[in-house]
Structure formats: structure tokens, C-alpha cells
Amino acid sequence: MADPRTFLGWPLLRQVTGADRLGRGHAARSERSDRLTPRTASADRVVDSVCPFCAVGCAQKVFVKDGEVIQIEGNPASPISRGRLCPKGSASKQLVTSPTRVTKVRYRRPYATDWEDLDRDTAIDMIADRVVETRRKYWEWEADGPDGRRRTRRTLGIASLGGATLDNEENYLMKKLYTAMGAIQIENQARI
Amino acid sequence: MARGEAPMVPDVEFESYYGRQIIKTPTWKTPDVPLYLFLGGLAGCSAVLAEGAALSGRPELERVTRLAAAGGAAAGTVALVHDLGRPERFLNMLRVLKPTSPLSVGSFILAPFSALSGAAAASHVTGLLPRLGRLAGVGAGVLGPPLATYTAALLGNTVVPAWHEAHRELPFVFGGSGAQAAGGLAMMLVPLDQAGPARRMALAGAAVEIAAAESIVLRRGLVAEPYQVGTPGRLMRIARNGTAAASAATLLLGRRSRLASAVAGATYVAASVTTRFGIFEAGLASARDPKYTVVPQRERLARQDGSAKMSR
Amino acid sequence: MGSLWGGLDDVQADAGYDADHPPRMGFFTDTSVCIGCKACEVACKEWNDVPDDGYLLTGMSYDNTQELGASTWRHVAFVEKPAVDLGMPTVGPPRDADQSAASGDAGIRWLMSSDVCKHCTHAGCLDVCPTGALFRTEFGTVVVQPDVCNGCGYCVSACPYGVIDLRKDDGRAFKCTLCYDRLKDGQTPACAQACPTESIQFGELDELRERADRRLAELHERGVDVARLYGRDPEDGVGGDGAFFLLLDEPEVYGLPPDPVVPTRTLGSVWKHVGYAAAAVAGLGVAAFSGRRR
Amino acid sequence: MPGLGTSFGRGGATTNLQDLSNADCILIEGSNMAEAHPVGFQWVMEAKRRGATVIHVDPRFTRTSAVADQHVPIRAGSDIAFLGALVNHVLSNDLDFREYVVAYTNAANVIDEDFQDTEELEGLFSGYDPEAGQYDPITWRYRPPAEMTDQERQRAEELEDEERRDQEGSRHQESHQAARSESHGSGGAPVSWKGLRDETLQHPSCVFQILKRHYARYTPEMVRDVCGIEPEQFRRVADALTRNSGRERTTAFCYAVGWTQHSVGAQMIRTASILQLLLGNIGRPGGGIMALRGHASIQGSTDIPTLFNILPGYLPMPNAAHHQSLDAWVADDEGKAGFWGNVRSYAVSLLKSYWGDAATADNDFCFDYLPRVTGDHSTYTTVKAMIEGRCKGYFVVGENPAVGSSNGKMQRLGMANLDWLVVRDLQLIESATFWKDGPEIETGELVTERIGTEVFFLPAASHVEKAGSFTQTQRMLQWRDQAVAPPGDCQSELQFYFDLGRRIRARLAGSTDERDRPLLDLAWDYPLDAEGGPEPESVLREINGTGPDGAALSAYTELRADGSTACGCWIYCGVYADEANQARRRKPHWEQDQVAAEWGWVWPANRRILYNRASAAPDGTPWSERKRYVWWDAEARRWTGADVPDFVPDRAPDFVPEEGATGPDAIGGRDPFVMQTDGKAWLFAPLGLADGPMPTHYEPAESPVRNPLYGQQSNPTRKQVRSPANPLNPSWSEVYPYVFTTYRLTEHHTAGGMSRTLPYLTELQPEPFCEVSPRLAAERGLEHLGWATIVTSRTAIEARVIVTDRLRSLRLGDRFVEQIGLPYHWGGNGITTGDSPNDLVNLTLDPNVYIQDKVGTCDIRPGRRPRGPALPAYVADYRRRAGIPEAGEET
Structure with a gap:
């Protein structure tokens, strides 16, 4: 008062x-x-997005203020969802701003009992080394087929799982790189 | 007419959502609120006694009752503020005056009463500004009865079945109980010769309180059940018996034995406190079980032969 | 002055707003199309930053939220009932009627309903609030002002539906505000916008009442006789709800009171008896001194 | 996908969600749409409000059943018996939409005289090789047309030799078969010619008669004994479907993993396709089959697949046994009728987008850079390879196999045997911490200090911290803009994989080793955005494809086989038409009609309802005013209507292709299924499915009952993952007497990584539970809200008990079958934790798509499960009592 x-x-x-x-x-x-007044009235910008949970593809509006997501709700303009969301879609803000989200690289040494820190650049270098090494070690030019040895030009040492939650562009680059690398054991949620 | 444990009403058939309560259990804390109800009654009636004592020249009685009024009001206010979720905002009680809110009206009774009874007691004790003190005393005396009885509106104006059904009798229970407490306290602390009015106040108050309380407890229908069974039932019976005993002692020995008067007074005060706790617990009990909400409402609907309360 | 119970056409005018106040807004919740997804519960908490309140498997069908309260402003109730007491023959092939309430083979009915504050025409919580924290908004809704509430708890005992409550670690009372801040910006409340099947409909109360009448008629015509409106009648015990429902069973099955009445309706009698009692006490006082000297 | 792919020519939903509101009847089976796709379900409620009948067939009474007009409780895994009986009902009562069936399906086609049906071979089709566990589809072919031109006969012999060489030559042709079936995501299986047709449907060997005989024994009484559905309720469903089909009315089907996750999954979808074709509902408004995909972009991750057996646009990964050159690779489909005939231009364009200028005509456009598959390299086989030490490095990206994949123990045992593991996710999921707190650590089967796997956990960007597109369940691409920058070390997969590729190429820069050419010649330079990652829209543009002048193409018909065009995924060509990101269009629906063509972009060619030529009668006029959609505009001599016509725009309804025409020219005026090589929808699939031309009821690998229809108990071509970690419960075993089925709850998301870490969702469904019927609860002494242990031969888990009437005890013949419901979201991490029901599931896979059977048998006991080493002992004791040999050779 x-x-x-x-x-x-x-x-x-x-x-x-x-x-x-x-x-x-x-x-x-x-x-x-x-x-x-509603906090969205003072948002710096509103970004068009799509819910990351299921395949209905409900359009979402993401309100941003000072570089932070302040609200995510349904976009009424969508002909599919007409601005509506399910409980998961409605929890999108909590998903992207969750305090338990990992924002630092975690690294576990072989046989170690806990995580340790590792800066990202080093981590990706180490991964690249391992990919090149494992690819070389498990490279296979040919394999026995029903009609004798046939050229396969691949490595069975590297596998990958994942992508139904990823963007088309990401799946495209992954398949392109893996294929060029000769890795063929590539799978995702379409299989479970 | 001792009442056994068995409820007067047989078990009733009704539907509910997994047996869960429909209304919320009151959030008022015990002992804060029952104590506040008692102190309000004590202070209010003590202020009335104080005026009587001042007019009829009973200095001992006046001193005790003025202090009781001021002390009761102060303690009551502390209990009330302590019960608040945000005590630091207690002043918001005076933001608006809402006749639809007994607590708002009550705040505008308690606040001035506390000031006036405090001033009267202070002036009486220190002797400063006697005329102003007397004037304050009159004010307190005028606000006494409302302070003692508005708390019944506080409970009566809720959806808690046990309280709401008893909204006609509760004011008399609280008023009587307040008088009984004020009289009792004075009987304890005031010499016999000046305690006559206190005794009469206590006796009359007790009579009113017992009559009103019994009409609640003995009421037909389910909603009286909380006052009969369990802890509330026991408390109500203890209070009634205590009050009755104190009244008997007062009538027989009140005037002659200083000790008897004191004991009776104390019993009166104790019984008054017990009544408040009994009524408070009965209310909580009636909120916790959905049957006390659903069954009476179903009966009310049936009585109106299912008139279009709910358009089918 | 202001009316205390019974029908009231213009709640805002009654609360002192001048004539150009916006129309009264409210919810109509058609539980016959509710799919129990609880999007309303999450959308409400996400918009209003309402804290989570407990991870407990209750066994009450799919309802682990249990009840409305200070940290739950939307609560979806789940009731599993045998379809037999449908008031309709369940043996033999069902008519082509809309059996939304029943599974066609007389197996089971699963009732779902998203409960919310009723924003009553005569609101017990509002009436008894001593500080004016609870007030009638220009939209005719009932809102707690968190900067005023001192947690006296009186509203909790005055709500006939058991909606409002004090929040344990905060001390203040909280309940649905019908997204008062969003309304000020012309937006739809978060729960209504999220509801996938528009079981929760937001709009002007008068228009919602007409829509509800049409929907009720439509359901009765399809043979769903159990459908009834709850809180639509302006003459009921709270003067009609700002957020009313279409139910498919008795109200108490959903945990709703069958005949809610605002306590204020009997306040006159309450004050009258307080007056008598006060007078009695005063009388006692006088009598106490008028007798013999001792 | 192959279920839809072989039937209609494309492996995606044939309709869209809004169109469901035009349906007069909606059958939801193999899906719990109100819970798994709640916002999509608004359209079902819209239809219901307009008087449509909604039928939900599901083992459990779920939130979908609560608002359905009919709930039909069915034994999990017995859907083909139910759907087959509906087909039988339609055929035996002549309730099919005859004009549609004759014109648009292969009902009239006469099948090879050597074909033998399951009726004659006790549950097997002709051509079954028991040793290889596979079919040779040669006897399923169309019988050749009476008179054939010389050219046609010569072509036929050529193809016949090729077929014979394929079959005899390759014993391990699973992947050939799988690749072929999966590759019909777009482009039906190739048959060499249009075959002999008897449009009177009387010829004894015509598809119509074969179907009649095949399903003759699928009677309502058989359905009662197999599915537990009362005949009286079966008839109600049959009436609802047939009354709401035909010229004036249409029925829509909706399904999800309730159908796909079975060892006969693809065939379940095939049965639905046959039924919808007989009822004439495909390609029409309010009709079609709505495949409800699970994850946000699961359709996208099969169109542009991170899958082992296909390349973007469903081009098959080259198979070592057959495809050692570009010509061999495209030979299977090149030249056949239908748009799939242009496969060479799609393949060359893909190679150009991969290897850019390095791909030239004289090096087969770098075809040789492609690695070749030699069989089944699906995830479960790969996990087996990890356990056996043959696979050493593993990327797990936005997936949680430790909880989401079946036989969770195998997943964790595999990961424990790796050299290195990279997990990219938003939260520390069970697949990243199995070495620290996985179930096997508790039982002692694994010891942290002895797990040598080096684990990198790299935090990922959320959907609002990266721009990109999802492909939704109705084949719609929708673009997301970036709202905020990824926090801390978080980055998108685009940034990570581009950076990883750059560093690998740097490490191989000087290499002269032939092995490294594909990486060094890779077209890997993209314009960079502010955060140093590739500009997402540039990748979409590459996917869309560019012409000789580098300009974005607008339709896959512009793709060329001469290397002048590049295209990352031919079916997505058009998403960047006119140099504009069509997926980013957001024209509000109130400014468009219900088809809303200007919101996002739908493959192929922004067409919303597929095969919509079939929404018009053979003569091109709408079947009815009420169901008008696409029709032939005689004056303008073009197809027109509410949607992009799924046909050659100016091809008249009465057009008959000349002899020997190939590719799109071979599509006749009455051939709505333009991706099929004969332009017709396949009731009978001569090719393309590993387990038979017509769906046949087989019991799941673990079943409480014998197959009442045939001697053949389970799918003869099912794929078994033989490993000590994957023992099978013997069927109709008293030790595992009950059926369990796993499913999702609305409040949680698949393996829980994105929901069990959020307070607002976890408080809605806080603890793992199992749902049991009152009868089962009484039989096993289970208390409501008490604990129960559920055990299979793999492992045992515990869960709280919810006793509910929503689980019905099903009467099958003279006995009861009890079903236990298990939501599978829980695991060791998150706000609330619990055992993962997927640990119970065995690995028996559908031969076409390698998806596991999510149904199985189990036992259930009151009380919590044993802890520590006592758990494996308890499970082993169960195995012993069930007569399962310990870790020895599979019987």
C-alpha cells in the first residue's frame, strides 16, 4: 500500500x-x-522457434531480455498447434534455463572414479586424435562377402548413436563427415 | 448430561475426491489464535468491570481490571501479530475498513481499545492526567463488549462448518466466556469486599456461556459432531464442567472465603481458555473431513427439492 | 453501497470502478474435452514462477498434484469410475451418441478436470481480507496483491472451494490471478493459451456462459445426460463463478462442494448476534454493579 | 517406413494433423495420441465435435480412450490378427470401395503361378530359406502381361537374370533386402513391368482373391481368441470403419511406436495400409494414415539419416556385394517407372554436394569414396560388437541408450568395453555416468576401477541456442531462429562436428594414403556465423541443392545426372527455392486456408496430403462435393485443388503411357502412386519387405500363447541378436506367465533426460510405477502403492504398484492373459530416479527396420527387488526354472 x-x-x-x-x-x-505489466511486454526481442520435445512441431515464441530467456510459450499463428502446448512444451523455459544443465566439459580418465575438468578446445583435439587413431587401427579395405572379398573402404571401430532430437543440418553434417571417415555404424532413435 | 464418545449421527454415505477435504484447514496457528480469542474476551470485559469499579469507587477492583484490560489487549495484539505470515506488515490491518471483514472491523476495535486501555491503566497507575485517564477508561469500557464478541464473527464468518453453523451462538459463548474470565481474574486478585461485581459478572457470564455452548454441542445434525467427539469434545466437556464447578463454588463460598473465591476465579479463567481451544479445534476437525461440508450441503439442496441450484 | 450476495450484473461497478471498465473476463472449463495432460499446471507455474511443491506418488489415478494451494494454481483431477452409473443404458450397442464420457463397452469412465480459482461474483476470500490485499480487478477477477498481504490467513477459511492457501516458507496467501498482468496487456492467460483441446476457454464471462449453454445442449442431445454446468448460475451461493465448469458427475466426485455459499451471505445475522451479545455483556457489566454493595 | 514405403511409395505420414478434423471416423491404434501427441490431438477432438467417431485400440485404457467413443482393449502384439479380420470383414462382405480399389491399387494384378500362401505352407510364404531365415521373393512377382513387346520381354529376361543372380549369389543379402525395404522411404520397390491385370477381380491368382483366401480364417471368433476382443465389439469397430468410408465419407488411421516397435512392426503398418486402400481412404481429405513420429525430428533423422543403411533421400548405402560402381549402385531402380526412376540424378547430386569439384564424371563422381555395408550394422548389432571388442569409439549425441534403448544392460556392458566415448547432451544422462552409478555397478557386474572407457561429456546447445530445422510428423520442415547464445562450453552439433571435421582434416593434411582422400576432398568449407560455426542456413541451402550457376534449385525434377547439379537430399529440394528459407515461413493460419501451404515447407514439393490424385475419381472429377480436394481442370488441362497435386501437373486422367516409357513418362493418368514403379498402391507387395507380401499374424518372440492361426509361432525372418546378454524367455512359459508393454506418459519425455531433470514435470509423475489389473493384483498379492518386482530373463526391476480397472484381464479362449503396463522414463539420474523398464526388453528385431519388440513376457512379485549381487542371482534362478541354458549356445 x-x-x-x-x-x-x-x-x-x-x-x-x-x-x-x-x-x-x-x-x-x-x-x-x-x-x-507482463514481463514479456518489456522483452528485447521475440524469436520464432519450435518445441524440441515431440514431432507434432508446436510453434513457440521465445522472449529474450538482456540475453536471457524470460518466457517460452505457444505461437498462436501456427496452423498446427494454434498457440497451444503440452506440459513438456510448456516447461521449455525450465528446460533451457535449468540450473542442473551442464555448461562445462566433463572428462573421465580411463579407470577413474570421478569426473575432472577439461577445457573444450583440448577435449575436441583429444577426440580428433582418437578418431584418427581408431580409424587407422580398425580400417578395413575389403571384407569377405558371399562372392569372395569385396571392397568396403570403411572402419568398424567407430560408431555413433543419435540424432532424432537434432536439426536436419546437424544430422546432415554428421552423416557427411562419418561417411567420408568410413564410419558406417551410424544409428539414431528411428531404431528404438 | 455427560455426553459419551459416540457421535449422535450415524455414518453417512457421500462421494468425495479420494476422501480429501474440500475446504482448506484454517491456517491460524494454535495456541496463538485461541489465546487471542481468550485475551480479547478477558480484556474487553475487564474494561467494563474497570468502569464499573471507577464509578462505584472500588479502587482495588479498578486497578486490577484496568491492568487486565490493558495487559489482555497488549498480549492479544502480540498473539495476533505473531500469527501473521508477515508480522512486519501488521499495520496493513488498518489499510482499509471493511465491514465485510470481521478481522478488519476487529482491528479497528482492538487498536483503539489497546491505546485507550493502555492509557487508562498508565494514568491510573502513575496518577498522571487522571481526567484524561478516566476518559480513556470510558472509551475502553465502551469498546470492551464489542472486543469480547467480535471474535465470534471472526469464526462465524468462515466456511468452516462447525463455526459457521454456530454463528448465532458463538457471540454469546465468547461474550459469556469473556465476562467469566474477567470476573474470575478479578475474584482471584481483588479482596472479597470489592469483588462483588466481579463475582456477579463471572456468574452471569458463565451462565450465558454454558447455555450458548450447550446449544451448540447438543444441536441436531452432523455439524455438531466435531464438538462432541475427539479432543474438541473432551475440551468442551472439561470447560463446561469447570465453569459449572466454579459457579457453584462462587455461589456457596464466593462471598465468604477469599481462598474459595480465588480458586473459583482461577477455574473460571481456565475454563474460559479451554472453551476457546475446544471451539478452535472443533472447527479444524470439521474442515478436515469432507463429510461435514458435503452432507449438510446435500441436505440443504434436498430441502430445496433440488431446485435449479445447478442447471441440468 | 455494494451487494453482499445473490445475482450481481456488474461486479466491477460494485467494486467502485467507473463505467468504462473492461468487460468481466473469466474461464469456462469444459471437462468433457479435457485430456488430463496438465499443460495448464506447467504453463501456469512457468509464467507465474510458482515454486514446485513436492514429488509424491499419491496413487490417486494420474493426479500427483493432489489439490489447489499456494503453490498450485491449476490442479487436474483424475477420477476412475465404472461406467455403469452413467444414467444411460450401457448394455447393447451404444447409440451413435457422443460417448465422450464413457468407453463404448461399458468398461470404465476416466473423468478429468482442470480445477482453478472460481473468481466468484461474491468472493469469500475477498470479503474477509482485512488488509485489502485481495481485491476486485477492473476485469472482475479476484487477485491477491503480494505487496500488501500480511499472511493473516483469514481468506483460507473463507473460501468455500478450498482454493487459496498460505505458502509455507513465504507466509503470504497465493492463488490464481487469472494472469492479471497478461490481461493488462490484452493477452490470454497462460493456461488457456496452452490447453491443447481448449477445455479451458478464456473470454468475456457473458459470452462464455452462452457458449457453455450451447455446449450443454449439444451434449444432452447426444445422450450424455450426466453433463451439467457448475457455477454458471448467477443466483447460486456465490452469485455465480467467474471461472465455471461443465462436469460429467456430481461436483463432490471432483472434490468440489455441491452447494458452495459465500460466508458473507450470513454476515448480517453474524453481526446482529454479535451486537446482541455485546449488549448482553454490557448489560452484565451494569447488572454486576447495580446489585447489593458487596 | 517400409510399411508405408512399399504400400504407397513414400515412407512418411500420408496426411497432416489438421486434416484429421475432416475425418468422419478416426481409428487410433498403436498410439496413445492424447498422451504422446496432445497438441496434435486437438484435431481429433475437432473431428469429434463435428460428430466423427473416435476409436482407440490399445492394451490399456488411456487418456486417449477416456475421450474416445470406443476403447477396444487388445492383447499387446496381436494387432495384425485384429486388422486382418477387418480386412476379411471388408472383403467377405464386399464393403470395399470397389471403383477406387480397381483403379488405384494392384488388386487386379495377377501374381506368379508359383506363389504359395501361408494357408498352404502353415504360416510361411513360398521362397522361404529356413537356414538363412530369409525369403526369395522371386515367386511373389506379377505375372507378365499376356502380350509383351519384344523390348518388354527382353527387358524382363534381363531383370530376371539380375534377380536370380542377386538371390543365389548372396547368402548375406540381409542388408540388400533391408536397404531395399528401408530405401522405399521414397520410391516404391521396383517391379520390372506392370503385369497382367484382371479388372473384374475374378482371376483366382489376382491379388484381390489371394487376399480373400489369405485372411479367410481371420474371423471375429479368431480375434477373440488371439486379441481378447469380444466379437460384438469387433463388429462395432468394423461397422464404424465401413460406414465412414466411400465416396461421401472418409476414415483416418493414426499410429505410432505401438505398431512400429514389434518384430512384425512393418507388417502391422502394411495391414493398416491394405485396409485403408480397400476402404479407399488414401490420398483423400480426412483419410490417410497419420504416422505419429516420436521425437521432434525423427522424420528428419530418417530423411537425412544418421542411419547405417541409407544416405540422405533414402538412397541406399552401397552394398559391398552388389555396388562396386555408380552404375551398379543405381541400376536397381534406374529406368523404372515413377519418379524414382531418376535415381542417378539424385545420387550424383548427393556425391557432388559431398565432394564438390573433386567429384567428376570420370571418377564416378567419387562413388568409390563411399564406404560399403555388408549386412546389419544396426545399433543392437553394433552394441554386440562393442561387447565383443570389435568397436572401440562411440559418439552418443542427444540420445540416452542406457535408458531409451532396449536391453539396457547390453548397452551399458557395450559402453564399458569401449576405448573412448563422447556424450553430447544438455544434462548428465545415465549413458554418460554408467561407469559411476549404473545398475551394474550396484550388482557388481561392473567395477568402476576396471572400466577402461575414456569418457568425454561435452555440453550441448538447447533448441533456442542454435538455429536450424526440424522435420515434423507431417513431413513439415520448420525453421527455428537462434534466441540466445549457448552458455559456457555449450555448442551445437553443427559447431562441434564442423570443428571436429576441420581438426581431423588438418591432422590428415599431408597424407598421401588413399584411405584419407574422402576426408581431404570433402566439401567442408561453409560461411561462418558470429560464433565461428557454419552458418546453418548455408547447410540447408546445400541440402536443397544448387544448379550449374550455383543458384538454389526449386524442384528435384531439375536435378541432373551429369554432375551439373549438387543436392544434399533430393526429397528436400525446394526447401530453399527462390533463395529463400521456405522452412522459415510463418504466415499465420488465419491468413490461409486449413492446408496453410505458406507455413514451413513440407517434403516433397510442399505437398500436404500425399497421393492426392486419388482424391479424384479415375476420370479426374472429385469423388464427392463433400470430399473435394484435388481434381482435373478440363479447360486449363491441369490438376488443381486445395493442395499441390501429387501428380504430373498437366497429365490428363485418361493418358496411357506408350510402351517402354521409363521414369515419370511411364505414369498413367490413373496412377496416383507416382513413386511406385507400377503407379498403383500395393495391397500385395511383390518386393520390398523381408517378411512377406501380405501381413500375417505371428506371435512376438516372447508370447504367453501359441500362435492359434499357424504352426509358425513367430516371424520367420525376425532378426535375433544372439548374445549371452540377450537370453529369451521361452514362450507360453509358466515361469514368465504375464505380458508387459512399455509406454510413455504425457508428463515425461522418452528416456527422461529432458523431463526427469525438470521440477515442473517431475512433480507431475514423480515415481516409476507399474499398472496392473485388480485380478492380477489379487492373484500375485500386489498392493496399491506397494512395491513390485518385475522379472524377465534379462533382469529384474522394481516399481510402485498402481492397481487400476484401466488394465483389463483379457480372456483368450479359455484362459486369462494379464498385461502389465510400464512407463519407461526412469533411470539412475534426475530429480527422481528408478529402474529402467527397457532393461527388461529382449532384442528380437523387425527384419525390415531392425526395431525391437517392445512387448515381452515376465513375472511380477510383490516387494522390492534384491540389491547388489543378489539381483543377478535372482534373475539367473528364474532362468534356470524356465529352462534357459546359462550363457551357453542359444537353443
């Missing part, structure tokens, strides 16, 4: 002098209630 000390702000006065004699509405309003 207005600071009781400023006599004029006292709601009781508004109640007695105004139309809200029982003090159940207009007289009882606080300044905060008068100034109240």
Missing part, C-alpha cells in the same frame, strides 16, 4: 471518499497493481 505515513495515500481515505465504499476493489489497489 502507499506508505501509510503519506496521509493522502491511505486507501481508507480513497474508500471513504470514493465509490468503493466496502473497500473491495478500486480503493484497495496498491501502486504495484496499478503499474503491473
